[in-house]
Amino acid sequence: MNLSRRHILILLPAAAVAWKSVLAGTPEESPNYKMSDHWWSMLIDIPKCIGCGNCVRACQTENDVPDGNFRTWVERYHVTDENMVSPEVISPDGGKEGFPAVEADKGKYFFVPKMCNHCADSPCTQVCPVGATFVAPDGVVLVDQKYCLGCAYCVQACPYGCRYIHPVKKVADKCTLCYHRITKGLTTACCEACPTGARQLADLKNPNDPIHAFLKTHSVQVLKPQMATGAKVYYNDLDGSVR
Amino acid sequence: MSALKDAGHLFRFAGLFLLAFLAFLVIRHFVVPKSFGQYGHYRAAAIGEIAAHPIKFAGHQACEDCHTDIQDIKKAGKHAHVNCEACHGALADHAADPASVTPVKPDTAVLCVRCHATSAAKPAGFPQSTPHSDAPCQTCHNPHSPAIDAGGAK
Amino acid sequence: MSGVEGFMYPNEVGLQWSVLIVLYPFITGLVAGAFILASLERVFRVEAVKPTYRLALLTALAFLLDAPLPLQLHLGHPERSPEMYFTPHSTSAMAMFGYVYLWYLMAVLVLEIWLDYRQDIVLLSQRSKGLLRLVYKVMTLGSSNISPRSLAIDERVGWVVTLIGIPSAFLLHGYVGFIFGSIKANPWWSSPLMPVVFIFSAMVSGIAAVMLLYMALTKLRKQKIDMRCVDTIAMYMFYIFIIDFSLEMLDLIHRIYEADESFRSLNFMVHTRLYFSHIVIQIFLGTITPLLLLFLTQVVKLPEIVRKRIYATSGTLALIGIFAMRWNVVIGGQLFSKSFLGYTTYKMALVTKEGLLVSICLTLLPLFFLWALVKLLPPWPEKSLHAPAAGD
Numbered sequence: 001m002n003l004s005r006r007h008i009l010i011l012l013p014a015a016a017v018a019w020k021s022v023l024a025g026t027p028e029e030s031p032n033y034k035m036s037d038h039w040w041s042m043l044i045d046i047p048k049c050i051g052c053g054n055c056v057r058a059c060q061t062e063n064d065v066p067d068g069n070f071r072t073w074v075e076r077y078h079v080t081d082e083n084m085v086s087p088e089v090i091s092p093d094g095g096k097e098g099f100p101a102v103e104a105d106k107g108k109y110f111f112v113p114k115m116c117n118h119c120a121d122s123p124c125t126q127v128c129p130v131g132a133t134f135v136a137p138d139g140v141v142l143v144d145q146k147y148c149l150g151c152a153y154c155v156q157a158c159p160y161g162c163r164y165i166h167p168v169k170k171v172a173d174k175c176t177l178c179y180h181r182i183t184k185g186l187t188t189a190c191c192e193a194c195p196t197g198a199r200q201l202a203d204l205k206n207p208n209d210p211i212h213a214f215l216k217t218h219s220v221q222v223l224k225p226q227m228a229t230g231a232k233v234y235y236n237d238l239d240g241s242v243r
Numbered sequence: 244m245s246a247l248k249d250a251g252h253l254f255r256f257a258g259l260f261l262l263a264f265l266a267f268l269v270i271r272h273f274v275v276p277k278s279f280g281q282y283g284h285y286r287a288a289a290i291g292e293i294a295a296h297p298i299k300f301a302g303h304q305a306c307e308d309c310h311t312d313i314q315d316i317k318k319a320g321k322h323a324h325v326n327c328e329a330c331h332g333a334l335a336d337h338a339a340d341p342a343s344v345t346p347v348k349p350d351t352a353v354l355c356v357r358c359h360a361t362s363a364a365k366p367a368g369f370p371q372s373t374p375h376s377d378a379p380c381q382t383c384h385n386p387h388s389p390a391i392d393a394g395g396a397k
Numbered sequence: 398m399s400g401v402e403g404f405m406y407p408n409e410v411g412l413q414w415s416v417l418i419v420l421y422p423f424i425t426g427l428v429a430g431a432f433i434l435a436s437l438e439r440v441f442r443v444e445a446v447k448p449t450y451r452l453a454l455l456t457a458l459a460f461l462l463d464a465p466l467p468l469q470l471h472l473g474h475p476e477r478s479p480e481m482y483f484t485p486h487s488t489s490a491m492a493m494f495g496y497v498y499l500w501y502l503m504a505v506l507v508l509e510i511w512l513d514y515r516q517d518i519v520l521l522s523q524r525s526k527g528l529l530r531l532v533y534k535v536m537t538l539g540s541s542n543i544s545p546r547s548l549a550i551d552e553r554v555g556w557v558v559t560l561i562g563i564p565s566a567f568l569l570h571g572y573v574g575f576i577f578g579s580i581k582a583n584p585w586w587s588s589p590l591m592p593v594v595f596i597f598s599a600m601v602s603g604i605a606a607v608m609l610l611y612m613a614l615t616k617l618r619k620q621k622i623d624m625r626c627v628d629t630i631a632m633y634m635f636y637i638f639i640i641d642f643s644l645e646m647l648d649l650i651h652r653i654y655e656a657d658e659s660f661r662s663l664n665f666m667v668h669t670r671l672y673f674s675h676i677v678i679q680i681f682l683g684t685i686t687p688l689l690l691l692f693l694t695q696v697v698k699l700p701e702i703v704r705k706r707i708y709a710t711s712g713t714l715a716l717i718g719i720f721a722m723r724w725n726v727v728i729g730g731q732l733f734s735k736s737f738l739g740y741t742t743y744k745m746a747l748v749t750k751e752g753l754l755v756s757i758c759l760t761l762l763p764l765f766f767l768w769a770l771v772k773l774l775p776p777w778p779e780k781s782l783h784a785p786a787a788g789d
Contacts, residue, residue: 098357126489134284144285146292148473148474156582156730180296194329252547255538284486
């Protein structure tokens with residue numbers, strides 16, 4: 001795409017105006033988004049994750065996540081030769097600054113990014129006493145922070161440990177699948193920052209979504225399938241030892 | 244009718260209940276947010292409020308719209324799929340008004356090491372390296388297309 | 398990450414539900430148990446426990462008024478708690494609480510107390526002076542009809558209210574057990590036995606509390622303790638305690654036998670971080686010891702003074718044991734990681750709004766409420782302003 005100087009002079013202000021409307025974030029400015037056209041999910045490709053922690057930092061920046069709490073985090077698994085049942089798992093500060101280097105041994109290592117699974121049959125929305133957390137019509141599980149009591153029942157009910165009570169706002173908080181970005185045609189902050197493409201946003205209602213083809217040609221799993229939560233974050237090549 | 248007379252106090256008690264219930268209904272009508280229940284048992288207006296949060300990462304498309312020269316170098320190299328802000332940080336405010344915000348060049352001593360430092364935990368095929376020079380990484384590796392034979396230092 | 402052993406999901410390290418949430422089921426349990434004791438006389442015609450009937454009702458009310466306080470202090474936004482009444486989420490056990498609580502408070506407890514005391518209230522409204530006279534007058538709802546016919550109607554209606562009150566009391570405290578028991582994410586909580594265990598342990602705690610209060614207050618008033626009454630209460634407490642203990646043992650044996658994915662982690666937790674509160678306090682000190690003591694009184698004829706000491710001791714130990722049970726459920730359920738790979742610690746604060754000091758105050762506050770209620774509506778038979786009616 002080679003642009004001449006003239007083109008740039010036109011494009012720059014046009015881009016600035018277009019960008020302003022994106023930043024304004026008002027539904028009227030991005031009228032093209034219809035909730036019923038989308039059913040959001042995510043694909044996490046385990047063999048591609050290098051544990052750099054970019055996603056954790058990007059999420060914290062994009063969403064003002066308080067220190068000590070995590071909307072997303074990365075775990076490093078070490079399945080040793082002696083014990084293939086109980087892995088050794090670490091997640092130093094959620095993997096925010098990466099992981100300490102290790103020497104090779106007879107076991108195997110891999111990284112598992114975790115986040116809210118935006119469950120279709122979510123146990124967390126089931127227990128909310130007032131309707132402050134819900135599954136939006138486009139499949140994203142959100143928290144209405146103006147309505148939430150901060151009772152933490154949803155935090156107890158989540159099998160994946162992805163929720164927390166915001167220490168300042170005193171309401172429930174968690175990954176929103178960067179709802180404010182995906183409704184404007186952007187991808188999530190974690191996907192944007194991932195250098196290897198280990199995290200990819202997917203829209204299951206979009207027939208042209210490349211993840212559809214991926215799901216049909218690869219072995220994918222969700223976390224804790226026995227909980228029947230309808231989790232929508234799919235993992236490629238997830239080891240059986242992952243908790 | 245004497246039965247009713249002797250049960251008068253019970254009717255008063257029930258009456259109080261009824262009054263309280265009616266008061267509750269009236270208060271409820273004014274207090275429950277108008278958009279509640281539109282899509283489900285929640286305040287539908289919350290969806291729009293959440294969608295209106297400010298954006299910090301511009302997204303690589305916004306960068307590429309202006310920085311076409313960098314994109315030309317990058318798209319042919321090994322970092323083609325590494326998005327700009329993965330290294331340069333959140334720059335939506337720069338994309339909105341380029342003159343007002345000058346992005347700071349990332350420190351390669353910290354940045355490159357985070358991904359490429361050798362560790363047995365990383366996937367086998369991923370390029371990893373132990374520090375092999377005192378010079379900063381970009382002396383020999385162009386961060387936008389890092390392979391040595393692809394164009395040399397920036 | 399001090400206090401963390403092994404691996405925990407990063408958001409799990411700090412506990413969400415503090416000692417306040419331990420207090421809440423303990424207090425509502427006392428309410429339910431006290432009410433069941435009252436219903437023993439009213440519905441099941443156990444004459445022997447009549448001296449404690451009114452005291453049990455007032456005790457239930459005193460604790461019920463205190464019950465919402467730990468919850469309000471725990472909420473991030475207590476000012477939004479009316480939302481539970483305006484937009485209750487029908488799939489949430491916690492939401493249903495608001496209505497069950499209100500129902501139990503107004504349609505059961507307050508109504509039953511009012512019906513039983515109405516004659517006294519009308520008489521007191523005529524004999525008192527000043528502000529107290531106004532209070533009593535308001536409580537009569539403007540009706541001064543205490544004819545035999547109206548009192549007979551009160552008696553009948555009160556009987557129906559108590560009858561409805563029994564399942565209502567079970568609902569009030571059973572749903573607390575369901576709040577925990579329905580959480581599939583937490584294997585320490587998730588069990589259909591949870592509401593049942595909660596109800597039976599609530600009955601033990603409530604009965605023990607009323608028994609202790611009766612004995613203590615009667616002694617303070619320098620009156621004679623009705624031993625027939627206390628013996629009967631202790632007997633019921635003993636049998637209900639056996640059922641409670643059996644249910645808890647059933648849960649334990651079932652867990653050990655099935656040994657599902659959570660077992661190793663939970664077993665380790667009980668043997669380490671929960672050892673003192675679970676094995677020592679709840680099981681040995683709080684259940685087996687009082688059971689053995691009460692068993693003694695059931696099989697051996699003991700002199701009155703010995704029985705009184707045993708009842709006081711076992712009642713106190715039972716209360717401690719059942720508080721420990723709530724602690725082990727609530728706190729224990731948050732000490733282990735849902736990855737089954739790690740454990741954290743609960744650092745109870747001292748002076749914050751969810752700390753030890755506040756918990757102690759909230760436990761003592763209902764005794765203050767009870768003092769006020771006893772002054773306002775004396776429950777003692779010899780203080781009654783009228784001769785007890787035939788069916789009273």
